Amino acid sequence: MSFPWAKEYQPQNGFMQWMDERLPLPRLVYGAIGAGYPVPRNLNYFWNFGVLAGFALMIQIITGIVLAMNYAANTAVAFNSVEYIMRDVNAGWLLRYLHMNGASFFFIVVYIHIFRGLYYGSYKAPREMVWLLGVVIFLLMMATAFMGYVLPWGQMSFWGAQVITGFFSAIPLVGEPLREWLLGGFVPDNAALNRFFSLHYLLPFVIAGVIILHIWALHIPGSNNPTGIDVKSEQDTVPFHPYYTSKDGFGLGVFLIAFCSVVFFAPNMLGHPDNYIPANPLSTPAHIVPEWYFLPFYAILKAFTYNFLWIDAKLWGVIAMFGSIALLFFLPWLDKSPIRSASYRPLYRKFFWFGLLPCIAVLGVVGAMPAEGLWVPLGQVAALYYFAHFLIIIPMISYFEKPEPLPMSITESVLGKAETPAVGATPATA
Amino acid sequence: MADEQRPLGEEGTDGVRRRDFIHIAAVSFAGVGAVAAVTPLVYQMAPAADVLALSTTELDVAAIQPGQAIKTTWRKQPVFVRHLTAEEIAEANDVPSADLRDPQTLAERTKPGKEAYLITLGVCTHLGCVPLGAAEGENKGEYGGYFCPCHGSHYDTAGRIRKGPAPTNLVVPPYEFTSDTAVLIG
Ligand code: HEM
Ligand code: FES
Numbered sequence: 001m002s003f004p005w006a007k008e009y010q011p012q013n014g015f016m017q018w019m020d021e022r023l024p025l026p027r028l029v030y031g032a033i034g035a036g037y038p039v040p041r042n043l044n045y046f047w048n049f050g051v052l053a054g055f056a057l058m059i060q061i062i063t064g065i066v067l068a069m070n071y072a073a074n075t076a077v078a079f080n081s082v083e084y085i086m087r088d089v090n091a092g093w094l095l096r097y098l099h100m101n102g103a104s105f106f107f108i109v110v111y112i113h114i115f116r117g118l119y120y121g122s123y124k125a126p127r128e129m130v131w132l133l134g135v136v137i138f139l140l141m142m143a144t145a146f147m148g149y150v151l152p153w154g155q156m157s158f159w160g161a162q163v164i165t166g167f168f169s170a171i172p173l174v175g176e177p178l179r180e181w182l183l184g185g186f187v188p189d190n191a192a193l194n195r196f197f198s199l200h201y202l203l204p205f206v207i208a209g210v211i212i213l214h215i216w217a218l219h220i221p222g223s224n225n226p227t228g229i230d231v232k233s234e235q236d237t238v239p240f241h242p243y244y245t246s247k248d249g250f251g252l253g254v255f256l257i258a259f260c261s262v263v264f265f266a267p268n269m270l271g272h273p274d275n276y277i278p279a280n281p282l283s284t285p286a287h288i289v290p291e292w293y294f295l296p297f298y299a300i301l302k303a304f305t306y307n308f309l310w311i312d313a314k315l316w317g318v319i320a321m322f323g324s325i326a327l328l329f330f331l332p333w334l335d336k337s338p339i340r341s342a343s344y345r346p347l348y349r350k351f352f353w354f355g356l357l358p359c360i361a362v363l364g365v366v367g368a369m370p371a372e373g374l375w376v377p378l379g380q381v382a383a384l385y386y387f388a389h390f391l392i393i394i395p396m397i398s399y400f401e402k403p404e405p406l407p408m409s410i411t412e413s414v415l416g417k418a419e420t421p422a423v424g425a426t427p428a429t430a
Numbered sequence: 431m432a433d434e435q436r437p438l439g440e441e442g443t444d445g446v447r448r449r450d451f452i453h454i455a456a457v458s459f460a461g462v463g464a465v466a467a468v469t470p471l472v473y474q475m476a477p478a479a480d481v482l483a484l485s486t487t488e489l490d491v492a493a494i495q496p497g498q499a500i501k502t503t504w505r506k507q508p509v510f511v512r513h514l515t516a517e518e519i520a521e522a523n524d525v526p527s528a529d530l531r532d533p534q535t536l537a538e539r540t541k542p543g544k545e546a547y548l549i550t551l552g553v554c555t556h557l558g559c560v561p562l563g564a565a566e567g568e569n570k571g572e573y574g575g576y577f578c579p580c581h582g583s584h585y586d587t588a589g590r591i592r593k594g595p596a597p598t599n600l601v602v603p604p605y606e607f608t609s610d611t612a613v614l615i616g
Contacts, residue, residue, distance in 0.1 A: 166557030
């Protein structure tokens with residue numbers, strides 16, 4: 001597909017030949033994830049996470065469809081139908097725990113996948129479209145997971161729905177009518193639960209569609225790699241199959257061990273016990289928190305406690321929260337450095353490890369804490385850094401930074417030059 | 431007219447092609463049709479008749495002692511009905527309106543002659559949690575009214591926002607006293 005030396009698909013028998021002339025699906029697969037897709041030879045394990053994310057989506061779709069066979073989206077029975085799945089449906093507890101923790105693992109995998117892209121500069125030309133589609137997938141995942149979490153109709157489901165749809169009421173003038181329209185009522189109720197179920201069923205398939213575009217866009221320039229430099233010759237690549245199918249297979253095994261350990265030994269570790277209390281529209285739990293994967297964004301929402309300019313604190317919080325994701329759409333143009341990989345960008349690398357990552361960790365912790373005492377200023381500082389990192393620091397360092405010398409080629413970075421010991425074979429990490 | 435014999439794709443003396451007109455007319459017609467088709471899809475999401483039907487609530491405030499509050503519901507939302515004590519009324523009236531984020535007097539938030547009955551939605555104007563302070567022993571916040579634990583909004587004895595992220599006072603629903611103690615909300 002992408003390089004002239006990519007192997008061409010050869011039908012193995014008469015039937016495949018017949019197929020190839022009528023519906024060249026095997027040819028498509030061969031070129032996309034088979035021997036016909038040349039991939040840089042130096043990919044490390046961080047490149048496993050795309051395939052893992054696709055696998056996690058499959059887990060969600062398969063377990064979701066069977067859960068939907070037993071679940072009832074009606075406020076009178078939704079909570080009980082989930083308990084029925086847990087107690088009476090054969091293997092229902094397993095299916096639900098797979099789906100519940102599958103969502104968490106999907107996010108773990110996708111977050112690593114995103115940070116991989118940030119570290120190795122995969123968002124830069126010529127892969128901007130791959131990155132943009134990735135951010136779209138991330139937004140769709142967040143919407144899907146939010147609506148899924150409402151379905152069991154526990155206390156956190158209900159109050160999560162109330163607070164998150166409350167974001168819309170921050171919009172001037174149209175906010176409150178918009179919220180009533182989204183909910184089909186004045187509070188989350190039967191109408192909301194039903195439409196959330198309908199959309200929760202639909203969106204994963206939309207995600208699958210966007211993933212196809214994401215991979216299509218990727219296969220035009222081909223995969224990035226840990227050195228960030230372009231593929232120059234056939235020597236720099238190996239065919240996806242069998243080299244990366246086997247590497248991904250190994251990674252998948254490791255992923256499944258971790259996933260199953262949580263599903264079987266700590267299935268409620270990542271959840272919140274209040275969601276085992278049926279929804280009560282008249283009493284808010286003392287401390288409501290979203291699922292762990294939303295905590296950093298929730299902390300940004302909470303960071304605004306004062307009105308500023310003519311905009312009130314509530315609207316600021318909502319703008320900042322959506323803005324923190326929306327700015328990722330502009331990242332390819334905020335970072336002006338032509339060097340992709342952080343392995344050769346001393347400043348970018350330091351800000352990545354000692355700025356961005358700790359900042360997001362702090363936001364995550366603050367998101368889970370009540371909005372009082374020192375947590376408030378801490379969250380404010382971290383939120384400020386988050387925006388500064390992308391909007392000020394990244395554009396600035398692309399001017400000041402003096403990159404370290406790049407290897408001549410991917411092959412050289414793997415095998416080393418004849419005279420000098422392997423330059424960049426093990427790029428320093430910090 | 432000679433103009434009518436002219437081929438569709440050719441310009442007339444006025445510089446207009448008949449085909450342009452047909453294109454615009456056809457596309458506009460399809461556009462109107464598409465909007466018409468989408469309308470019911472959008473409109474079905476708005477609150478349905480059964481939801482709107484729950485839109486009045488009746489209650490009797492006679493049994494609420496000064497200092498006490500009860501919770502009821504209107505349109506499935508919690509409503510706080512509070513019988514203010516004389517001190518609480520004085521406290522609410524003592525605040526200069528410059529101190530308020532959303533300036534309103536207690537009189538504006540209650541009915542004439544019924545200032546002691548503060549009827550508000552029990553829905554925090556920030557993101558919609560139910561504030562504490564209606565039931566006995568609950569935290570009433572720094573201003574003695576209601577306190578929302580979700581993100582720390584404090585309301586005073588007139589249900590006005592005093593501190594925290596909420597932008598406006600607790601909403602006073604439309605209601606009237608139908609007798610000395612009977613209230614009709616909605
Ligand atoms: C992007 C993929 C998906 C994500 C991230 C996701 C996430 C979630 C989450 C977080 C829950 C709440 C689990 C709990 O606390 O009990 C949930 C519940 C549910 N999901 Fe999904 N889901 C996905 C795909 C699907 C699909 C394709 C279906 C198929 C129809 C589905 C059907 C359901 C059902 C019926 C429930 C309610 C039962 C339960 O709560 O366990 N999901 N989902
Ligand atoms: S919902 Fe009450 S303070 Fe946020």
